[in-house]
Amino acid sequence: MKIIRVEGDTARASLSGLEQEIDVRFLDDPRPGDYAIVHAGFAIDKLDPEEAKKTLDLFRQLSAEGLTPPSGPLPPEK
Amino acid sequence: MNSPRLNTANFRDPDRAARLAEEIRRLAGDRPLRLMEGCGTHTVAIARAGLKSLLPEGIRLVSGPGCPVCVTPQETIERMIARAKQPKTILATFGDMLKVPGTSSSLREEKSRGADVRIVYSPLEALRLARENPGKRVVLPAVGFETTQPPVAAAVIEAERSGLDNFYIIPAGRLIPPALELLCGDPETRIDGLICPGHVSVIIGLEPYRDLARRRRVPCAVAGFEPVDILGAVRELVRMAVSGESGAVNLYPRAVREGGNPKARRTAAEVFRPVDAAWRGLGVIPAGGAGLRARYHRFDIDRADPVEIPPAPADPACICGRVLRGAADPADCPLFGSGCDPSRPRGPCMVSAEGACAAWHRYGVKG
Incomplete structure (x- = not known):
């Protein structure tokens, strides 16, 4: 869900145009525009668009190289 | 500055999926492998996208104990139904629990007979019900994994702070890593790799899987819920299994951080502690459940008002x-x-x- 407005521990968030109140007490510095994963009414963490892109790049790179990452298992993502 | 847009369409891209399936085929050869998805949301995603039909015959995706309602033992189901029948009681439950059959009825049946059963989406709604109904007690069956325990704990802490004396829970939370550990050693299950649950991992991070991989020599991949996420995880698990590696990789870094969400874990740990707990189908798992800490015992409805539950045999025909x-x-x-x-x-x-x-x-x- 995308956060629209934050007021203290609660926020308005929307998904496909549907708005909902969520609790954001488990997030660090929630801001409008952040994407959050919501479970049982609580944002449990933010979604990182940059990391999404990196995962796709990684899959593409592995495909291009044919098989395995050069140094064995995939490095831990940061 | 505008935040970058999150585009998940690429994770549903058929071309990417087909390429990954092709690589899986090539990596696996004719080697049979059993990969378990330890998360109900994965089970649904795999079925909905028809991913099994993309995989070679030897690669079996096996569902695990990843559905919180499913692993709740029959005795707890009977306990919820018994509570719903009591006077001046509102049973506030997550919706999925409603139709689970007890020996002689279900929450839905009790509701149709007049019991006050309400569906809540967030534990905070149960708290609100308690505030709005001071003449009644509100009981929340706290079914759920690591993802649900922080929200439930937040509600318990708020109830404590505001001195609410009519809010209770049935502690029924379960912890995923001990169950996965048990299944890794189960000769009937025979797991060659684990697709680790996405949302539970948002909370617990990678360390529990690194630990599991080290001790059980099993490859673990944390994955998101789109077809490309899941096939990417299968591909990596097959590669690791074939080359004899074990370890834990995070293929869902857009949501899962290495250290999980410490804030959410701290809240859960303030209220709950690991206890031995029964799982349907798996028996009692050491440290496999979330029990209330002593200072929050008064929120446990079974301590506040013990109720006798007749033995609840599981349906013998059901597997x-x-x-x-x-x-x-x-x-x-x-x-x-x-x-x-x-x-x-x-x-x-x-x-x-x-x-x-x-x-x-x-x-x-x-x-």
């Missing part, structure tokens, strides 16, 4: 227990589709939207 261990497929059950379906479920795996039987039935999965 949910074996399905939850990955020892049987839903279609192996004689009741599957003939005597048990989502409109009249005999076991919890057919009730919950996240249950393996419901997913297979809904999307017509063949073994």
Whole structure:
């Protein structure tokens, strides 16, 4: 869900145009525009668009190289 | 500055999926491998996207104990139903629990007979019900994994702070890593790799899987819920299994941080502690459940007002227990589709939207 407005521990968030109140007490510095994963009414963490892109790049790179990452298992993502 | 847009469409891209499936085929050769998805949301995603049909015959995706409703033991179900029947009691439950059959009824049946059963989406709604109904007590069956325990704990802490004396829970939370550990050693399950749950991992991070991989020599991949996420995880697990590696990789870094969400874990740990707990199909798992810490015992309805529950034998024809261990497929059950379906479920795996039987039935999965 995308956060629209934050007021203290609660926020308005929307998904496909549907708005909902969520609790954001488990997030660090929630801001409008952040994407959050919501479970049982609580944002449990933010979604990182940059990391999404990196995962796709990684899959593409592995495909291009044919098989395995050069140094064995995939490095831990940061 | 505008935040970058999150584009998940690429994770549903058929070309990317097809390429990954091709690589899986090549990496696996004719080697048979059993990969378990330890998360009900994965089970549903795999069934909905028909991912099994993309995989070579030797690669079996097996559902695990990843549906919170499904792993809740029969005794706890009976306990919820017994509470719903009591006077001046509002049973506030997550929706999935409603249709789970007890020995003689279900929460839905009790509701239709006049019991005050309310569906809540967030534990904070149960708290609100308690505030709005001071003449009644509100009981929340706290079913759920690591993802649900922080929200429930937040509600308990708020109840404590505001001195609310009519809010209770039935502690029924379960912890995923001890269950996965148990199944890794189960000769009937035979796991060659684990697709680790996405949302539980948002909370717990990678360390529990690194630990599991080290001790059980099993490859673990944390994955998101789109087809490309899941196939990417299968690909990496196959590669690791074939080359004899074990370890834990994070293929869902857009949501899962290495250290998980410490804030959410701290809140859960303030209220809950690991306790030995019964799982349907898996028996009592050491440290496999979330029990209330002593200072929050007064929120445990069974301590505040003990109730006698008659023995609750599981339906002998239902094989949910074996399905939850990955020892049987839903279609192996004689009741599957003939005597048990989502409109009249005999076991919890057919009730919950996240249950393996419901997913297979809904999307017509063949073994």
